[in-house]
Amino acid sequence: MTSETYEPKIIGFLCNWCSYAGADLAGASRLKYPPNLKIIRVPCSGRVSPELVIRTFQEGADGVMVLGCHIGDCHYSTGNHRTARRMPVLKALLAFTGIEPERFLFKWVAASEGGLFAETVQEFTETLRRLPPMQEALEG
Amino acid sequence: MMDAGRHPNITLLTYSEVEEVSGYVGNFTVRIRKRARSVDEEKCTGCGTCEEKCPRRVVDEVFNVGLGKRKAIYRPFAQAVPAIPVIDREHCLYFMKGRCKLCEKFCPTGAIDFDQEDTILEVEVGNIIVATGYDVFDARRISQYGYGRYPDVFTSLEVERMLSGSGPTSGRVVLRDGETEPESIAIIHCVGSRDENYHPYCSKVCCMYSLKLAHLVHGKTGARVYEFYIDMRTGGKAYEEFYKRLQREKTIFINGRPSEILAEDGKLAIYVEDRSLGRQIRVPVDMAILSVGLEPRHDAQEVARLFGISCDADGWFKEKHPKLDPVATLTDGVFIAGCAQGPRDIPDSVAQGAAAAARVLSFIRQGEVEAEAATAVVDEMMCVGCGQCVQTCPYTAIEFLDDRKVAHVVEALCKGCGTCTGTCPSKAVTLRHFTDRQLIAEMRGAMSAMVEMVAV
Numbered sequence: 001m002t003s004e005t006y007e008p009k010i011i012g013f014l015c016n017w018c019s020y021a022g023a024d025l026a027g028a029s030r031l032k033y034p035p036n037l038k039i040i041r042v043p044c045s046g047r048v049s050p051e052l053v054i055r056t057f058q059e060g061a062d063g064v065m066v067l068g069c070h071i072g073d074c075h076y077s078t079g080n081h082r083t084a085r086r087m088p089v090l091k092a093l094l095a096f097t098g099i100e101p102e103r104f105l106f107k108w109v110a111a112s113e114g115g116l117f118a119e120t121v122q123e124f125t126e127t128l129r130r131l132p133p134m135q136e137a138l139e140g
Numbered sequence: 141m142m143d144a145g146r147h148p149n150i151t152l153l154t155y156s157e158v159e160e161v162s163g164y165v166g167n168f169t170v171r172i173r174k175r176a177r178s179v180d181e182e183k184c185t186g187c188g189t190c191e192e193k194c195p196r197r198v199v200d201e202v203f204n205v206g207l208g209k210r211k212a213i214y215r216p217f218a219q220a221v222p223a224i225p226v227i228d229r230e231h232c233l234y235f236m237k238g239r240c241k242l243c244e245k246f247c248p249t250g251a252i253d254f255d256q257e258d259t260i261l262e263v264e265v266g267n268i269i270v271a272t273g274y275d276v277f278d279a280r281r282i283s284q285y286g287y288g289r290y291p292d293v294f295t296s297l298e299v300e301r302m303l304s305g306s307g308p309t310s311g312r313v314v315l316r317d318g319e320t321e322p323e324s325i326a327i328i329h330c331v332g333s334r335d336e337n338y339h340p341y342c343s344k345v346c347c348m349y350s351l352k353l354a355h356l357v358h359g360k361t362g363a364r365v366y367e368f369y370i371d372m373r374t375g376g377k378a379y380e381e382f383y384k385r386l387q388r389e390k391t392i393f394i395n396g397r398p399s400e401i402l403a404e405d406g407k408l409a410i411y412v413e414d415r416s417l418g419r420q421i422r423v424p425v426d427m428a429i430l431s432v433g434l435e436p437r438h439d440a441q442e443v444a445r446l447f448g449i450s451c452d453a454d455g456w457f458k459e460k461h462p463k464l465d466p467v468a469t470l471t472d473g474v475f476i477a478g479c480a481q482g483p484r485d486i487p488d489s490v491a492q493g494a495a496a497a498a499r500v501l502s503f504i505r506q507g508e509v510e511a512e513a514a515t516a517v518v519d520e521m522m523c524v525g526c527g528q529c530v531q532t533c534p535y536t537a538i539e540f541l542d543d544r545k546v547a548h549v550v551e552a553l554c555k556g557c558g559t560c561t562g563t564c565p566s567k568a569v570t571l572r573h574f575t576d577r578q579l580i581a582e583m584r585g586a587m588s589a590m591v592e593m594v595a596v
Binding site for chain 1: 450470514532534535555556557558559561562563564567571574576579580582583584586587589590591
């Protein structure tokens, strides 16, 4: 696979109540966003452990995103407070593992923010296109 | 209150404190400390002879807000339910100096028991309603209004007691000297409320009670009454009509929040920017009444922790949903009602109390609760007992088993968010239907689908 035909593979962990519904809204509103993202639904962004994100990179994902409810909107009251504390630490430590921190995105997307969801995926895909494929790094 | 006291299915535990709550909906165990009244509740008939005979008079800081006196053996107020008095051991002559016992001598049923001690009760309940009410804002905190410094600055509750026929002044509204009737009165709204320095929220009840006070003090004294307000909030059935009535009664409404009160020429001068005139004015009056706001109970945080519920940014107990579920909390089986949840007036509190009771009754009628299917489960072989999951759980659904030093998920409380699973450093907590294995398999499948997509 040459870098001209390179399409980044993105795995997104989306909370069931806000971001997953936001993605749904983007679809229902016929908004366009790159097909590079595959969504994995989790009950709450607090369910996503840092190990799971690392494991996803290990499996060859070029980018990983964790999307959750805005602070105060969590269906489980404070589940996303944990995400808010955990994910910045993970992002800061990614460089240490040899993975570019830009490959990881963590953001709040509400159920009403279909547009924001589409934009986020668009921007994230653009960012990843500028980076070499993860597969090369894993093999090299 | 009388009805609650008499009801065969209601056990009233007054002068008692909840010390510990364990368990979950349908199976709560509550440990209650019943404080020693020094009066045997079984024997006492509530005749009040002890109160009459007690020689020790104490300033009543609670019900009469410092204006009146009570005895060392007393009931908080005349209509208190149950009508059983309590001995205030800090002021009782027997407890202070070791002799007196007049109450014991005169009690016709021998109910006085100086050796009574606190008792601990353990009760099993299915649901809990927390209705712990509010605290009154301390007007001393706003020093520019001079409460505590100028004798003739009163709080609304003090005037409320003065207006009561059985109150400390027998219903007369007088200045602090106890004799002079005021000829002009200023009522200042929003004391402690709608103020970034104290409480940003509106206390909701003050506008209406200020109007009521204006009506009553004018009726008692014939004084000229000024109301200083930011916005007049008279939403509610027949409330706006009452406001109109006060306007007809020639109450003077001044739109503006007073900046300060100063003692000048034997009067209290209210300095305020009249927003309708657009300029500073000075209003000299004989008496100023501060309409103090409502604030969360001083121990609300501790009470919340005890019952496994939470407080919002202002300190009121947090409801499950502000619009759709205002009496339930995030903890199943624990409900909230009245001002503990936020400032509200009597009709709202009554409605909310009834709503909470109805919610509990529906639980009792059902006889069972719906549990979440996708709950977390702890593998005790893997758990190292760090306790991190106990702290992360938004529902206090994880308990720490002290004997085995492992965490345990109470399935009845678990809502299946998986925050514990994401937190557990030793991977001992698994969220059913969202296990690591399942998510990784899903992620691999997604990845291979994308490889095909890219290849095409």
